[in-house]
Amino acid sequence: MKKLVLTNLTLCLSVAAFAQQPAPESSAITTTPFIVTKADTAQAVRVLFAKRRTGGWVWTTVGAVAAVRIATASASGDTGGNASGAFVGATVVGGIPAGIGIGKLTRFSKAKEDAVLTVYSQSKTLPPYVSRRLKSKYFE
Secondary structure, three states: OHHHHHHHHHHHHHOOOOOOOOOOOOOOOOOOOOOOOHHHHHHHHHHHHHHHHHHHHHHHHHHHHHHHHHHHHHHOOOOOOOHHHHHHHHHHHHHHHHHHHHHHHHHOOHHHHHHHHHHHHHHOOOOHHHHOOOOHHHHO
């Protein structure tokens, strides 16, 4: 116990400590206005749709794998003859994530992405389900 305390104390004291630097003068801070252009918004919409489609595939795959795993476990006799319990388990554990994934794949399909970008190029407005999901990191 003494060795552990001495080792920790030695390690803590051997680490260099630096004081915080003072804040720069207010005149030294310059900010540039963040201007969003039409091309930036179109690129952000593309990134949003691509990320949501990827999430859709992940959810669908996880749900399908879980449903298949539960179905194969019930077929091998691990459930003790409770087929309805296995069906409910496969539906709940596998079907719900798969349903979420299919919903994402439908809502953020490539065709809908093209339609949103076409409407945006003509009217400069985005549908509410797209504009509320756009985050500042998609504009980078």
